[in-house]
Amino acid sequence: xxxxxxxxxxxNVEYLYDGSLPGLYCxxxxxxxxxxxxxxxxxxxxxxxxxxxxxxxxxxxxxAKRVRASIPKKISARAMELIETVFLSCLEKKEMxxxxxxxxxxRHGKNAADMWHHPLVDPLIKAEKHLLGERHLLLGFIRFxxxxxxxxxxxxxxxxxxxFLKTHFINRFSNENxxxxxxxxxxxxxxxxRNWSIVSLENADIREPSEEEQSYRALWKQFxxxxxxxxxxxxxxxxTHMPKRYWENMLxxxxxx
Amino acid sequence: MDLMQKLxxxxxxxxxxxxxxxxxxxxxxxxxxxxxxxxxxxxHTFSADGRCVSLLKVLLSNHCIHDCKYCVNRNSNxxxxxxxxxxxxxxxxxxxxxxxxxxxxxxxxGVMKNADYTMERMIKALELLRYKYDFWGYIHxxxxxxxxxxxxxxxxxxxxxxxxxxxMPSEKSLKLLAPGKTKSAILKPMAQISxxxxxxxxxxxxxxxxxxxxxxxxxxxxxxxxxxxxxxxxINLASGLYKGYGLKRVFYSAYIPAVQDSLLPSVDTNPPLLxxxxxxxxxxxxxxxxFEACEILSExxxxxxxxxxxxxxxxxxxxxxxxxxxxxAPYEMLLRVPGLGPKSAQRIVHVxxxxxxxxxxxxxxxxxxxxxxxxxxxxxxxxxxxxGRETTLRALxxxxxxxxxxxxxxxxxxxGRALPGASDVKQVDEAVEEAVLCLxxxx
Numbered sequence: 001x002x003x004x005x006x007x008x009x010x011x012n013v014e015y016l017y018d019g020s021l022p023g024l025y026c027x028x029x030x031x032x033x034x035x036x037x038x039x040x041x042x043x044x045x046x047x048x049x050x051x052x053x054x055x056x057x058x059x060x061x062x063x064a065k066r067v068r069a070s071i072p073k074k075i076s077a078r079a080m081e082l083i084e085t086v087f088l089s090c091l092e093k094k095e096m097x098x099x100x101x102x103x104x105x106x107r108h109g110k111n112a113a114d115m116w117h118h119p120l121v122d123p124l125i126k127a128e129k130h131l132l133g134e135r136h137l138l139l140g141f142i143r144f145x146x147x148x149x150x151x152x153x154x155x156x157x158x159x160x161x162x163x164f165l166k167t168h169f170i171n172r173f174s175n176e177n178x179x180x181x182x183x184x185x186x187x188x189x190x191x192x193x194r195n196w197s198i199v200s201l202e203n204a205d206i207r208e209p210s211e212e213e214q215s216y217r218a219l220w221k222q223f224x225x226x227x228x229x230x231x232x233x234x235x236x237x238x239x240t241h242m243p244k245r246y247w248e249n250m251l252x253x254x255x256x257x
Numbered sequence: 258m259d260l261m262q263k264l265x266x267x268x269x270x271x272x273x274x275x276x277x278x279x280x281x282x283x284x285x286x287x288x289x290x291x292x293x294x295x296x297x298x299x300x301h302t303f304s305a306d307g308r309c310v311s312l313l314k315v316l317l318s319n320h321c322i323h324d325c326k327y328c329v330n331r332n333s334n335x336x337x338x339x340x341x342x343x344x345x346x347x348x349x350x351x352x353x354x355x356x357x358x359x360x361x362x363x364x365x366x367g368v369m370k371n372a373d374y375t376m377e378r379m380i381k382a383l384e385l386l387r388y389k390y391d392f393w394g395y396i397h398x399x400x401x402x403x404x405x406x407x408x409x410x411x412x413x414x415x416x417x418x419x420x421x422x423x424x425m426p427s428e429k430s431l432k433l434l435a436p437g438k439t440k441s442a443i444l445k446p447m448a449q450i451s452x453x454x455x456x457x458x459x460x461x462x463x464x465x466x467x468x469x470x471x472x473x474x475x476x477x478x479x480x481x482x483x484x485x486x487x488x489x490x491x492i493n494l495a496s497g498l499y500k501g502y503g504l505k506r507v508f509y510s511a512y513i514p515a516v517q518d519s520l521l522p523s524v525d526t527n528p529p530l531l532x533x534x535x536x537x538x539x540x541x542x543x544x545x546x547x548f549e550a551c552e553i554l555s556e557x558x559x560x561x562x563x564x565x566x567x568x569x570x571x572x573x574x575x576x577x578x579x580x581x582x583x584x585x586a587p588y589e590m591l592l593r594v595p596g597l598g599p600k601s602a603q604r605i606v607h608v609x610x611x612x613x614x615x616x617x618x619x620x621x622x623x624x625x626x627x628x629x630x631x632x633x634x635x636x637x638x639x640x641x642x643x644x645g646r647e648t649t650l651r652a653l654x655x656x657x658x659x660x661x662x663x664x665x666x667x668x669x670x671x672x673g674r675a676l677p678g679a680s681d682v683k684q685v686d687e688a689v690e691e692a693v694l695c696l697x698x699x700x
Binding site: 111114115116117118119122136139140141142143144145146151153168171172173174175176216218219220222223224225226227228229230231232233234235236237238240241242250252253 | 260261264265268269272273285289290291292293295297299300301302303304305306307308309310311313314349352353355356357358360394511513527528530604607608610611612614618619621622
C-alpha cells in the first residue's frame with residue numbers, strides 16, 4: 001500500500017487560510033485536487049511577511065463539508081475526533097501535521113488513527129494527549145470567585161480547552177451561573193439561566209471581591225497551609241504534579257510565585 | 258472560637274490520614290442540586306508535601322476518649338479541643354465546593370463520649386449536606402470502630418466511600434499502642450460494609466433506583482514504622498484485606514513521631530518514607546499487575562530490597578523468564594517487564610495488531626526503555642540486548658533511594674541494613690557502584 005503513488009508532491013507554495021476548521025478543510029481540498037503538498041499552511045491573521053509564493057485559500061463551505069464527510073467515510077470516526085481535537089491544541093504547525101496525517105490516512109484506511117507508533121500519527125496523538133491532560137488538570141485547578149451569586153474564573157491554558165470544560169462544569173454547577181474566561185485565547189464560556197455559550201472576549205473587568213468572598217479565600221488558604229505535613233515537605237513533588245504555570249490563577253499558591 | 262481557628266485545629270488533626278482520593282464513583286447531578294463525581298477522581302491542588310488535595314479533609318471534632326499512643330488527638334495530649342456544628346461544616350463544604358476548591362468532603366472524627374454518639378453527629382452533618390443542601394459531590398466518611406451496625410448502614414447511604422482504619426499491622430501492636438481499640442471492633446464493621454456492598458450490588462441489579470450504599474467502596478489505612486512488623490507481614494495483611502473484604506485501597510502512612518513515648522521510636526527519627534514508597538509499589542503490583550504477595554516477598558526475605566523496586570527485584574530473581582517478545586507476549590507477561598506499566602502494555606497490545614514493533618516505535622509510544630530494553634525482544638533486536646548481569650543491575654537501581662536521606666528501610670528487625678548515607682558517600686555514582694557490588698554478592 002505504501003509503495004503506491006503518493007497522493008501529492010511537495011511544491012514551493014505556502015497556503016494562507018482564515019484560521020477556521022472549515023478553512024483548513026478547504027486547504028486539504030486544494031492539496032488533494034492540485035496533487036501538491038504546500039511548504040506550510042498559515043492562518044492569514046498571524047502570518048509573518050515572507051518572500052515565498054503564497055496562495056490564499058478561500059473558505060468554501062461546500063468544499064469543507066465534502067472534506068469533513070470524507071474523514072469518517074474513508075478513514076474512521078476516531079480520526080475525525082482526533083483531527084478536531086488537535087485543531088484546538090497548541091501543537092506547532094498543527095495545520096501541516098493534520099494535512100500530512102490525512103494524506104497518509106486516506107491511503108491507509110480505517111486503522112490509520114490507531115497507528116500510534118507511526119511518525120505521521122504520533123505527533124497528533126501527543127498533541128491530543130497534551131490537550132486532554134491540561135483539561136484534566138484544570139478541572140481541579142480552576143478557582144471561582146463569587147460575585148453576588150455569579151461565579152467567575154480566569155484561566156491561561158496553552159490549548160483551547162473551553163469546549164472540553166463545558167460538560168463537566170455545566171453538569172456540576174447546573175443551578176449556578178458562571179463564566180470561565182480564557183485569557184490566552186480571548187474567549188469565555190458563559191453559563192447563565194441554564195443556557196451556555198462560548199464567546200470571544202478580549203478583556204474581563206474584575207470587581208473587588210466582597211467581604212464574604214475574601215473570608216472564604218482566607219479560609220481556603222489557611223486550610224491549604226495547614227494540611228501539609230512539615231516532616232514530608234517535598235517542593236519538587238508538588239511542582240511535578242502542579243506545574244508552576246498554573247499557579248498564577250490559584251489563590252493558595254499565587255503568593256509563592 | 259471563630260471558624261478560622263476551628264478549621265485550623267480540625268484540619269491539623271486530620272492531616273495524617275493518607276487517603277484523599279475522590280475516585281471510584283461516577284455520578285451526574287442530572288440537572289438538580291449541586292455537584293457530581295468523576296470515576297478517575299480529581300486533584301484540586303497539591304500541598305507543600307506534594308500530596309494531592311482533593312477533599313476538604315477535617316475532623317468533626319478532635320475530642321477523643323481514646324489514648325492511642327501514636328495519635329495527635331489522643332486524650333492525654335495537651336491540645337486545644339473543638340468541634341464543628343453540622344451546619345457550620347455543611348456551609349463551609351458548599352462554599353468551598355462552589356468555588357471549585359474541592360471535590361467533596363472527607364469527614365473523620367475523634368471519639369466523643371462513645372462510638373455511637375460520634376457516628377450520629379457525623380451522619381447528621383452528612384444528611385444535612387445531602388438532603389437539605391442537595392449536595393452530590395464526593396463524600397468519604399470514616400467509620401468509628403465499635404459503632405452499631407445500624408449506624409454504619411446509615412453512614413453508607415450518605416457517603417460515597419467508607420473507611421475504617423486498621424491502624425496497626427498486627428493485633429499485638431494494636432493492643433500495645435491503641436489500648437482503646439480491638440481487632441474485632443475494627444474488622445466487624447469492615448465485614449459488615451463488605452457484605453453490604455455485595456448485597457447492594459444485587460439490589461441495584463434488580464431495582465435501578467435502590468438506595469446506593471457506599472458506591473465508591475471501602476478503604477483502610479495503617480501506620481508503618483511505629484511497630485516491628487516485617488514488610489512481608491504487612492503486604493500479606495493487605496493482600497488478605499483485598500481478597501477477604503474486597504477493599505478498594507489500603508493506605509500506608511509512614512509514622513511521623515508526634516510524641517515521646519517509650520513504646521514508640523524516638524521523636525527525632527525521620528519518617529520511613531522509602532519504606533512507605535516500597536509498600537505502595539508492592540501494593541500496586543498486587544492490585545494492577547496481578548502479582549501475589551508471596552511473589553514479592555517471602556518468609557526467607559521478609560523485607561524490601563532498598564536498592565531495587567519490588568518489580569525489578571522480582572525480575573532479577575526470575576531472569577529465566579526473560580527476554581519476552583513484545584510482539585507476541587501476553588498482556589500479563591508484558592506487565593511483568595521492568596519499566597512497562599499498564600499504559601505502555603496496553604499501547605503495545607493495541608498497536609501490535611497493525612505493525613511489528615521495534616525500538617524507535619516503542620519510543621514513540623512513550624515506552625521508557627532504560628530498564629525495559631534488557632528484558633524484551635523486538636523486530637530490530639530479535640534476540641534482545643544481553644549486556645550481562647552487572648549492566649542490567651546498574652540500570653535497575655532506583656536512583657530515588659539516594660534522595661530519601663539514606664534512611665534505613667526498617668527501624669526494627671534484621672533487615673535494618675543501613676544504606677550509604679550522604680556523609681559516607683561523596684557522590685551518587687559511588688553509591689550506585691557500591692549498591693551494584695552489594696547486590697551482585699547477594700543475588
